[in-house]
Amino acid sequence: MFRVNLDKTYQQIKDVEIQGATAVAEATLLALKKYGLKVPANSPEEWFSKIREAADFLRSARPTEALANNAVASVLWEKNFDKITTVAEARNRLEKAVVDFLLLISQGRDDITAFGQEVIKDRHKIFTHCHSSTVIDILIAGKKAGLQFEVFNTETRPLFQGRITAERLVKADIPVTMVKDSAAGFFLSDVSGQDYQMDIFLIGADAILKDGSVVNKIGSYGMALGAREAGVPIYIAASLLKFHPQSQIEIEQRPPTEIWNHPPRGLQILNYAFDWIPVELITGYITEQGVIDPNQLKAAVNKHCPWIKD
Ligand code: RUB
Numbered sequence: 001m002f003r004v005n006l007d008k009t010y011q012q013i014k015d016v017e018i019q020g021a022t023a024v025a026e027a028t029l030l031a032l033k034k035y036g037l038k039v040p041a042n043s044p045e046e047w048f049s050k051i052r053e054a055a056d057f058l059r060s061a062r063p064t065e066a067l068a069n070n071a072v073a074s075v076l077w078e079k080n081f082d083k084i085t086t087v088a089e090a091r092n093r094l095e096k097a098v099v100d101f102l103l104l105i106s107q108g109r110d111d112i113t114a115f116g117q118e119v120i121k122d123r124h125k126i127f128t129h130c131h132s133s134t135v136i137d138i139l140i141a142g143k144k145a146g147l148q149f150e151v152f153n154t155e156t157r158p159l160f161q162g163r164i165t166a167e168r169l170v171k172a173d174i175p176v177t178m179v180k181d182s183a184a185g186f187f188l189s190d191v192s193g194q195d196y197q198m199d200i201f202l203i204g205a206d207a208i209l210k211d212g213s214v215v216n217k218i219g220s221y222g223m224a225l226g227a228r229e230a231g232v233p234i235y236i237a238a239s240l241l242k243f244h245p246q247s248q249i250e251i252e253q254r255p256p257t258e259i260w261n262h263p264p265r266g267l268q269i270l271n272y273a274f275d276w277i278p279v280e281l282i283t284g285y286i287t288e289q290g291v292i293d294p295n296q297l298k299a300a301v302n303k304h305c306p307w308i309k310d
Contacts, residue, residue, distance in 0.1 A: 002039045006031055006054055013061035016159050020133050021206045021242060022109070025067040026102060028058045029075065033098040037091050044090045048081060051094065064215060064252050064274050066207035066244040070308055071101050077307070108239045108288035113137045116286045117145065119235050124149040124199040127188055127232070129181075130217035131161040131168075132204025134237040138286070140172045151176040152187055152198065156217060158258040158271070181219050185226035201227040205238035210247045212279035212294035214238070221275040224282075233283040236294075240287050243301040245310045251275070 009031035012018045018027045035054050041047035055072045062068070075097040084090050116138030120126060126149055128135055139151060151169055155178055156162035162178060169176040179187055186192050188201065201223060207215040214220075214236050227234050256269035263269060282294040289300050301308055 002035060003054075006035050006057065010058055010061045013058070016161075019159075019161055019164075020131055021065050021067045021204065022105065022133050022239075024062055024065045025071045025105065028055075028061075028065075028068045029071050029098045029101060031058060032072065032075070033095055036094040041087050044081070044084045044087055047087045047090050052076065062252055062273075063250045064206050066215075066242045066249065067105075067239065070241050070243070070305075071105075074307060075101055105239065105241065108241065109134065109137060111288035112237055112239060112286055113141045115288070115290050116237055117142060118291055119200065119202070119284070119286055120147060120149060121199070122147045122149065125152065125197065126150070127152045127184070127198045127201045127223070127227070128165065129154045129162070129184070129203050129220055129223055130156045131164040132237065134204045134239075135202055136165065136168050136172075138202075138237055139169065139174055143172055143174050149174075152196070153178055154181045154184060154219065154223075155179075156219070157181050161217070184219070184223040188223065188226040188232055189230040198227070198230070198232050201232050201234045203234075203236060205236050205242050206274055207244040207249050208236075208238060208240075208242050208285070208297060209249065209276065210245055210298060212282065212285075212297045213276050214282060214285075214294075215244075215249055215251070215274050215276045218272050218275050221277050224277040228281045234277070234281055235284050235286055235291075236277075236282060237286040240289065240297075240301050240305050241308075243297070243305065243308050245301075245308055 009027050013024050036051050039050050080093050080097050120142045153165045154162045166176050166178050187196050188198050203216055205214045205216050224234050252273040254271045254273050256271055259269050259271050279294045285292045289304055292300050
């Protein structure tokens with residue numbers, strides 16, 4: 001009974017009903033808090049072991065989400081629960097830690113949005129992929145500041161998260177044109193002609209790896225190659241809290257039926273959800289600490305989020 005909300009949130013994340021790194025992290029924290037406030041336990045130790053199990057369960061829904069991982073690690077950091085003698089006290093600590101981390105995410109977001117204004121310019125043509133709430137916030141703030149730019153976005157096969165991006169931008173009165181994922185190289189290069197010459201490729205991130213490379217929705221790598229070849233700068237809008245302090249992360253594989261519901265028998269379908277862009281292709285990261293050279297990213301994390309450890 002106490003797991004109902006936990007199971008529901010897990011399933012919503014798994015089914016991509018809750019999608020995007022920030023939304024996944026926030027939903028994970030809120031589900032953990034709700035469970036932690038209710039789940040019966042006879043001792044803080046018993047309570048904590050139930051919370052750990054719940055956190056691991058939630059994190060397993062989309063293992064590529066570094067922000068959700070770091071959020072949970074920070075909230076369950078042992079010092080938060082040091083010397084606690086009652087379950088009631090443990091519940092209070094959890095609630096406070098969750099509220100604090102959510103605040104950290106939202107304050108960071110405001111700063112990323114502000115620093116993003118250094119990157120987008122009047123009359124820009126901006127190419128984006130999938131749905132990043134961080135990118136959308138930057139674009140909406142730019143529009144509010146009076147910039148006139150145009151966005152080109154991908155539909156983002158197979159689950160069409162690009163439609164969310166398009167809907168949000170249309171609602172904000174930002175000119176947006178949707179293209180097929182497979183047309184990205186065409187639009188990023190001058191093969192498509194002057195009318196479609198992109199000025200920047202701007203996307204979000206699911207995880208930032210140790211060397212400064214970025215993990216994002218599948219397709220990002222190929223698009224980045226196209227952008228680099230065409231001399232289009234590549235910017236990643238992402239919180240430092242998405243840092244994954246290792247050189248690799250498990251890339252989620254999703255069901256083949258998302259691609260083809262009734263394929264011919266014997267056909268193998270691979271449905272990876274993410275890929276990664278090597279550091280040398282990235283122009284800069286738009287973070288809560290400013291626009292950062294990708295090679296400086298690890299140093300920025302060490303300085304501002306030293307608790308993110310291997
Ligand atoms: C979403 C995606 C987004 C990042 C960043 O993939 O790749 O670019 O998650 O999101 P999916 P945000 O739809 O599979 O979750 O900027 O909102 O944190």
